[in-house]
Amino acid sequence: MQFKDDIYFYPGQNGMNFSGEINCNTVLIKGSKHLLIDPGIARRYEELLAAIRSDNIDPSDIGLVLLTHGHPDHAEASIRFKADFGIKAAMSNVERQFLGGVGRTFYRKDFYKNTKAGSKYRISEYILPDKSMFIPVFSGPFLFENRQYRLYDTPGHSPGGLCFHWPESGLLVIGDNYFPGTIGAYDLPGGNFRTLAKSLTMLSGLLDVEMVMCGHGEAIVGREQVRQNYAALFDEIKIKENTVDVNEESESF
Ligand SMILES: [Fe+2]
Numbered sequence: 001m002q003f004k005d006d007i008y009f010y011p012g013q014n015g016m017n018f019s020g021e022i023n024c025n026t027v028l029i030k031g032s033k034h035l036l037i038d039p040g041i042a043r044r045y046e047e048l049l050a051a052i053r054s055d056n057i058d059p060s061d062i063g064l065v066l067l068t069h070g071h072p073d074h075a076e077a078s079i080r081f082k083a084d085f086g087i088k089a090a091m092s093n094v095e096r097q098f099l100g101g102v103g104r105t106f107y108r109k110d111f112y113k114n115t116k117a118g119s120k121y122r123i124s125e126y127i128l129p130d131k132s133m134f135i136p137v138f139s140g141p142f143l144f145e146n147r148q149y150r151l152y153d154t155p156g157h158s159p160g161g162l163c164f165h166w167p168e169s170g171l172l173v174i175g176d177n178y179f180p181g182t183i184g185a186y187d188l189p190g191g192n193f194r195t196l197a198k199s200l201t202m203l204s205g206l207l208d209v210e211m212v213m214c215g216h217g218e219a220i221v222g223r224e225q226v227r228q229n230y231a232a233l234f235d236e237i238k239i240k241e242n243t244v245d246v247n248e249e250s251e252s253f
Contacts, residue, residue, distance in 0.1 A: 023041045068163065
């Protein structure tokens, strides 16, 4: 659905409920060629295509799939976009390397059965993309179809997490770094609480942010709402800093 001007938003089917089949929110920036951010899981790919088409957008006109990180609920359907339309996908180089190693964990069924971090999620097996299908992108200015965007490295939820900023429109797409009212998970393989806290401090300092699209849940709209949300996140960080919780963040894999 059209969110504002050239920005389209396709919500994941179960919002902030992480106990069922998880799918992320998808963002599309319409242009001469469209930019699609986080296509979600392959099982919902056909539904996403139908939703995009119902907005009179032809999926074959997508020029690039950009990934905030390599978790399957964000990245898996990029395999289908590549196979069906030849659309390239990009992620940070760090995340790409991660996906060639420990990051593969997220695509295996036993992770969701046998580990404390994974057992929170009820998920079946995913198709593991080969890391070579992803073009590496880096933090800094990001020019696509004559528009100037910015990418930011935001590790902490995943080692190569990337945020997408379009200053001209006030849009910030942040993947799973945080959500309305709560910080992202840091207890998954490759996650780290203190690193995530640093990334959120950096993000909170960005100017030109009027709407934040999170990987799950509602968009945060309005400068004051964005500010209030950061205030809540930093309260949560302060509380967590004073608990043992953060010291048992990552199981060994
Ligand atoms: Fe994630």
